[in-house]
Structures are given as structure tokens and as C-alpha cells.
Amino acid sequence: MPILTVEQAINQALHEEMQRDPRVLVMGEGVAKSRASLLHSFGAQRVRNTPLAEAVISGTAVGAAASGLRPVIDLLFAPFLTYAMDALVNSAGKLRYLSGGQHEFPLVTLSMTGAGWCVGAQHNHNLEAMFVHAPGLKVVMPSTPADFKGLLKTAIRDNNPVLLFTDIGLLHQAGEVSDDTEFLVPLGKAAVPRIGSDVTLVSYAKTVGICLEAAQQLRETGISAEVIDLRSLKPLDEEAVLRSVRKTGRLVIVHEASGLCGMAAEIAALAASRAFDALLAPVVRLTGPDAPVGASWALEQASVPTSAAVVQAVREMLPRTAHAAEKPLTELA
Amino acid sequence: MNTLSNSPLLERQPRLHGLYTMMLIRAYEERLALLQQNGAPGTCTSVGQEACAVGVISTLDWRDRIITNHRSAAHLLARGADPQRLMAEVLGRADGYCGGHSGSLHISVRELGVVLTSTIVGGGLSLAPGVALAQRMGQGEEGGVVVVFFGDGAACEGILHESLNLAVQWQLPLLFVCENNQWQAYVHRLETMADDAIYRWACGHGLETQRIDGNDVDAVSAAARQSVAAIRADGRPRFLELLTYRQRGHLEPDDLAYVDHAERERWLKRDPLVLMRERLRAEGVLQDNDLAAMQQQVSQRIDAAQNFAESSAWPDPQQLLQHVYA
Ligand SMILES: Cc1ncc(C[n+]2csc(CCOP(=O)(O)OP(=O)(O)O)c2C)c(N)n1
Ligand SMILES: [Mg+2]
Numbered sequence: 314m315p316i317l318t319v320e321q322a323i324n325q326a327l328h329e330e331m332q333r334d335p336r337v338l339v340m341g342e343g344v345a346k347s348r349a350s351l352l353h354s355f356g357a358q359r360v361r362n363t364p365l366a367e368a369v370i371s372g373t374a375v376g377a378a379a380s381g382l383r384p385v386i387d388l389l390f391a392p393f394l395t396y397a398m399d400a401l402v403n404s405a406g407k408l409r410y411l412s413g414g415q416h417e418f419p420l421v422t423l424s425m426t427g428a429g430w431c432v433g434a435q436h437n438h439n440l441e442a443m444f445v446h447a448p449g450l451k452v453v454m455p456s457t458p459a460d461f462k463g464l465l466k467t468a469i470r471d472n473n474p475v476l477l478f479t480d481i482g483l484l485h486q487a488g489e490v491s492d493d494t495e496f497l498v499p500l501g502k503a504a505v506p507r508i509g510s511d512v513t514l515v516s517y518a519k520t521v522g523i524c525l526e527a528a529q530q531l532r533e534t535g536i537s538a539e540v541i542d543l544r545s546l547k548p549l550d551e552e553a554v555l556r557s558v559r560k561t562g563r564l565v566i567v568h569e570a571s572g573l574c575g576m577a578a579e580i581a582a583l584a585a586s587r588a589f590d591a592l593l594a595p596v597v598r599l600t601g602p603d604a605p606v607g608a609s610w611a612l613e614q615a616s617v618p619t620s621a622a623v624v625q626a627v628r629e630m631l632p633r634t635a636h637a638a639e640k641p642l643t644e645l646a
Numbered sequence: 647m648n649t650l651s652n653s654p655l656l657e658r659q660p661r662l663h664g665l666y667t668m669m670l671i672r673a674y675e676e677r678l679a680l681l682q683q684n685g686a687p688g689t690c691t692s693v694g695q696e697a698c699a700v701g702v703i704s705t706l707d708w709r710d711r712i713i714t715n716h717r718s719a720a721h722l723l724a725r726g727a728d729p730q731r732l733m734a735e736v737l738g739r740a741d742g743y744c745g746g747h748s749g750s751l752h753i754s755v756r757e758l759g760v761v762l763t764s765t766i767v768g769g770g771l772s773l774a775p776g777v778a779l780a781q782r783m784g785q786g787e788e789g790g791v792v793v794v795f796f797g798d799g800a801a802c803e804g805i806l807h808e809s810l811n812l813a814v815q816w817q818l819p820l821l822f823v824c825e826n827n828q829w830q831a832y833v834h835r836l837e838t839m840a841d842d843a844i845y846r847w848a849c850g851h852g853l854e855t856q857r858i859d860g861n862d863v864d865a866v867s868a869a870a871r872q873s874v875a876a877i878r879a880d881g882r883p884r885f886l887e888l889l890t891y892r893q894r895g896h897l898e899p900d901d902l903a904y905v906d907h908a909e910r911e912r913w914l915k916r917d918p919l920v921l922m923r924e925r926l927r928a929e930g931v932l933q934d935n936d937l938a939a940m941q942q943q944v945s946q947r948i949d950a951a952q953n954f955a956e957s958s959a960w961p962d963p964q965q966l967l968q969h970v971y972a
Contacts, residue, residue: 343832346904364802364838365767365830392766396803431687431738433749435765604970607961608687608749609738615963 314489322458322490326465329494341387371397375405378420390436391426405474406449417472428617429482433608439570445547451475452546456521458488463498480518501548509539512563517543520567527623562593572600594630665922666940668696671720673948682898689750692720694893697918698825699724701866709790716751716765725758730954739958746961768803778818791877793821799830801844810851813883820883827892845887860888861918
């Protein structure tokens with residue numbers, strides 16, 4: 314299979330979907346330059362540089378989506394979404410419902426966030442949970458090039474507004490990506506990149522890699538961790554989380570976004586309400602702090618969960634249930 | 647306000663001092679661009695726009711407040727910021743003006759009156775009326791004026807019109823300064839705006855506007871002096887569009903692959919430092935030995951800034967939660 318970076322996978326998905334469906338268009342500040350190959354293939358009618366004006370870029374996308382087009386808008390960095398919030402939250406998320414189901418809003422927003430570039434909190438703010446909170450919107454935040462491609466293609470074909478967040482730290486990460494133009498990854502389906510039996514590590518985006526590293530380190534000390542990559546935050550694959558927690562009895566949720574009212578809180582509530590009997594230890598959340606991200610490398614690094622912290626959290630939750638750890642895995646399953 | 651140089655020559659000659667400040671800004675930015683080729687965090691340099699910053703800010707006094715944006719170094723240095731602490735901030739070090747929290751994109755220095763720097767394009771435009779309102783309602787020093795710097799790209803954000811309308815309607819002591827540098831990141835401004843002139847957009851809101859050659863520091867300071875005096879006199883907002891050119895990339899490092907080089911060459915021929923230097927020479931105000939002395943002092947200060955910044959400590963990660971809430 315071809316090897317692509319995340320950035321290339323996104324472009325390939327856009328290319329294939331624009332090829333497949335003439336209603337798909339891409340708009341945003343400088344997209345005709347940053348995605349020059351799309352401009353070359355599809356022309357300036359469908360690859361539109363916009364003025365610096367997120368409110369009207371998103372509003373235009375919402376209006377166009379309701380009227381027969383399928384826009385993809387590139388809003389560059391997640392904090393700039395706050396300018397776009399009215400159109401996305403109040404219009405795209407609500408006007409279908411408020412009109413009694415008369416409209417559909419097939420649109421996708423792209424934006425980047427996350428540590429790795431040292432540019433500070435007005436470019437790096439993981440605010441995906443804000444949009445999970447808004448009815449009518451779907452949110453995806455993949456971790457592999459293949460999932461970026463497959464989820465973006467599905468998002469473009471979906472008849473609802475979908476926000477796709479790209480973790481900056483993943484942009485140049487490479488991996489195998491199918492070149493089948495019908496390669497799709499469904500929204501609302503988690504991946505299990507590592508199977509294990511003692512503890513479930515739930516994450517998404519860049520911190521999936523941190524969980525995989527931690528799982529590897531834990532393996533060396535005889536602890537078997539299962540890693541779940543949510544990929545899609547809304548719809549959320551509740552069954553994948555519950556199935557794993559019922560198997561392992563322990564749950565650690567890891568993300569870079571701050572913890573308060575974040576995805577980890579949602580997952581913890583899910584486990585508490587629907588897998589309470591299976592829990593052998595209190596659920597642990599490892600998240601970014603309730604603070605804007607500092608630009609300094611030292612501050613930026615300090616605000617990201619590390620694999621060492623995951624390993625430590627898992628070790629701390631195990632002694633309480635040492636008896637359980639001694640049981641054969643089959644009994645726990 | 648001038649902490650820049652103790653040289654009696656520069657003190658006697660404000661225009662020489664202006665040239666010196668432009669040279670300092672240029673050298674500071676070029677040094678940072680060099681550091682960024684070796685992996686320091688990126689910055690948006692003000693190279694080519696020094697006359698805008700120096701022309702406007704040289705007409706202000708200690709009562710006045712400045713709001714800037716992602717391209718702030720020229721404004722800060724013109725206001726007397728210390729290049730050492732600025733550079734330390736860009737490198738994310740503890741001795742930076744914001745303790746490394748800001749990095750290059752949101753540096754504010756309240757003690758210098760450079761308040762509320764936002765890198766959100768148009769962010770400053772949304773805040774400026776409030777700063778001016780507080781001034782008007784007695785929170786600042788009597789007669790103080792607020793100056794908001796923003797780009798031609800920011801002028802495309804709808805907030806410009808909201809800000810202008812409110813400032814006019816509430817009669818706020820606010821000077822809008824649009825540095826029209828032809829570029830909006832990687833897109834030429836003519837690709838995004840139907841009208842060629844931003845000042846005409848402001849005209850419709852009913853305030854006095856001027857369009858000035860932003861590469862001519864004398865012209866900028868004359869217009870700014872007149873505008874600031876008018877604002878002090880009647881408390882109403884004014885608008886300046888300064889035509890200039892961003893000589894380097896949007897964010898360092900940048901290969902300028904997308905740039906129309908013929909246009910760039912035309913602007914380079916009108917480099918603001920060269921224009922001012924040659925004018926002062928022709929007038930007999932600037933002697934070659936003075937220029938050499940100024941250049942030497944600038945180099946020394948930039949070397950010192952780099953040494954200071956690079957030897958400054960990283961912020962303590964324990965400070966992660968400091969300054970989140972008051
Ligand atoms: C709301 C928002 N949109 C986009 C950006 C990314 N961005 C930063 S600076 C810039 C260009 C701004 O152009 P202009 O206002 O003309 O200022 P200049 O960079 O030319 O000084 C862009 C697109 C941002 N920081 N904020
Ligand atoms: Mg500009």
C-alpha cells in the first residue's frame with residue numbers, strides 16, 4: 314500500500330471526493346496556494362481563496378450546504394473557529410432541527426491544533442469538546458494517515474456538518490493509506506490498535522501514540538494494556554469502550570485537551586453508568602491542564618500528557634487490585 | 647519614552663533618532679530570521695514596515711496606549727522595548743516580557759503602554775474601542791489616545807466595521823492604523839478585496855481618513871502627528887491607511903515562492919530605511935561617521951540581545967498554571 318503523510322492523505326481524500334462529486338468545493342484563506350494540486354485539477358471555481366473572514370467563510374459554507382453544494386472549509390487553526398462559531402453552532406447545528414427537518418448541511422471544516430509548533434494558545438487550543446457539546450455537529454480527530462483519509466471522505470459524503478481536527482504533531486507522520494477511491498472509515502467507529510487485558514487506554518489524535526508507547530513499556534513489566542483510538546468523538550463508539558472496560562476492569566483516558574467537561578469526562582461517565590460492575594479501580598483521566606498553552610517549548614511540552622505519566626497511572630491503579638492481576642486473563646474477560 | 651539611545655546627537659535630532667530606531671528594528675528582525683533558519687520558533691517580521699511603526703509611535707507620548715498584533719516587533723521597539731527581553735520572549739525564555747508564555751505572537755508590555763496584543767487577526771480591532779472607552783471614562787491619563795495597528799487582511803474581517811462604527815458613534819479617542827503591506831499571509835491582498843483602498847471603507851463610517859506612503863517615515867509621522875493632535879482636541883477617532891510592503895515572508899522561515907518578484911523589486915527600491923538615510927544625507931543632517939556609529943551601536947545591541955536571550959533560562963514548568971486566573 315502507498316505510504317502517505319497525514320497532510321498528503323488529507324489532500325488525497327479531497328482530490329478523490331472532488332473528482333467523484335462536482336458539488337464538493339474547498340474554500341479558505343490561501344487554500345489555492347496551500348493545496349495547489351487541487352487548484353490545478355479542479356480550477357478556481359472549486360478551490361477558492363477567501364478573504365480573512367472566518368465568520369463569512371463558515372456562514373457561506375452553511376448557506377451553500379443548505380442549497381446543494383458540499384463545501385469543505387479550511388479554517389487553518391482551531392482557535393480561529395471561534396470566529397466561525399455562530400454559523401457552525403447556531404446555524405449548521407440548529408437550522409435543520411428548527412426548520413422541522415427541511416434542510417441538510419453537508420459541510421466539513423478542517424483545522425489544526427495541538428502541541429509541537431511553539432506558537433502559543435491562539436494557535437494551539439484543543440477545543441474539540443466545545444463542538445461535541447453543540448447539537449447537530451459531528452466531530453472527528455483521527456490519529457493515522459489512513460484514518461484521516463477514510464474519515465475525511467466519509468465526512469464529505471455525510472449530510473451533516475462534520476468538524477475534522479488535525480493534530481499538528483501528526484501532520485508529517487507517514488503510514489500506509491489505501492488508494493482505493495472507495496476506502497472509507499465510518500464515523501462513530503473506534504479502532505483498537507492494540508489488544509490487551511489488564512487495562513484500557515482510551516485516547517484520540519496524537520496521544521494515541523503516547524498510549525501505544527505506554528502500552529509497550531507496560532508490556533515489558535508484564536502488564537497488558539488495550540489501546541482504543543476513538544477517531545470519532547461524535548458519534549462516539551460507546552460499545553467499543555464498554556466492551557474493553559468490561560474485559561479489563563480498568564480505564565485510563567488520555568487527551569491533550571483540558572480535562573474539565575472534556576471527552577475524558579464523557580468516557581468516564583459512560584464507564585461509571587454502564588460498566589460500573591466491571592470496574593476494578595477508579596477511572597483515571599490524564600489530560601491537559603485548565604490553562605491556555607504557553608508558547609515556550611518548556612511550557613508547551615509540560616502541558617501534554619506523556620507516556621511516563623500513563624505508565625505511572627496504570628501502575629498506581631494495579632496494586633489496589635493485585636488479586637485481580639493474578640487471575641488468568643480468561644477469567645477477567 | 648525614549649530609552650533607546652543616550653547619544654546627544656540622536657537626542658538633538660528626532661529624525662536621526664527615527665532612522666536609528668528603524669535600523670534597530672531591521673537588525674533585530676534580520677537576526678531573528680537568521681536564528682529561525684536554525685530552528686528557533688517562527689516569527690512574523692516587520693522588515694519593510696519600519697517607517698509605519700516609527701512614524702506613528704514617535705508622535706505618541708507616555709499617556710497613549712498601543713494595541714498591536716502578530717507583527718509587533720517594530721511597534722514594541724519603536725516604543726522603547728528592550729531587544730534583549732523581546733528576543734528572550736520569542737525564544738520562549740523566562741526573561742522574556744511575558745515569561746515565555748507568549749512567544750513571538752502576542753507580546754504585550756503594559757509598562758510601555760503596549761497593551762492587549764492578539765494574534766487573532768482582527769482581535770485588536772475588537773478590543774480597541776474598549777480600551778479607548780476606558781480612556782474616555784477617566785481610567786487613563788488625561789488626553790491619552792489609543793492607537794490600534796492592524797493589517798490589510800484584518801481589514802477584511804467584519805469586526806473592522808463594527809469597531810469603526812462604534813468608535814465613531816461613541817466618539818472614542820482611537821487612531822486606527824492600517825498597515826497595508828500588500829500581503830495577507832500567502833495571498834496577495836488584491837486577490838481578496840474588490841476595492842483597492844481600505845481607507846474608503848472607513849470613510850463610509852464618517853471619520854476622517856488619510857492614505858499615506860507608509861515607507862516615508864516623515865510622511866507617516868506628519869499624518870500621525872496631525873491625527874493624534876486632532877483626537878486629543880475633539881476626542882473622535884481617525885483612520886490612517888499606510889501603504890507599505892512586507893519584504894520578508896509571512897512567517898520565518900519562508901522561501902517567498904508565491905511572491906511576485908517584480909512587485910517586490912519595485913518596493914525594495916523604495917526601502918524605508920534607504921529612503922530616510924539618503925534624504926538625511928542629502929539634507930546634510932546625517933554624516934557618514936554618524937551612520938557608522940549608529941550601525942555599530944545597533945549591531946552591539948542585537949548581539950547583546952541574542953546573548954541575553956540564548957542564555958536566559960527556560961520557564962519552570964511548575965508555572966504552567968500561573969496567571970490563568972487573577
Ligand atoms: C482569525 C485569524 N485567521 C487567520 C489567522 C492566520 N494569520 C495570521 S496573520 C495572517 C495574515 C494577516 O494579514 P494582515 O492582517 O494583512 O497582516 P500582516 O500579516 O500582513 O501584517 C493570517 C492569515 C489568524 N491568526 N487569525
Ligand atoms: Mg497584510
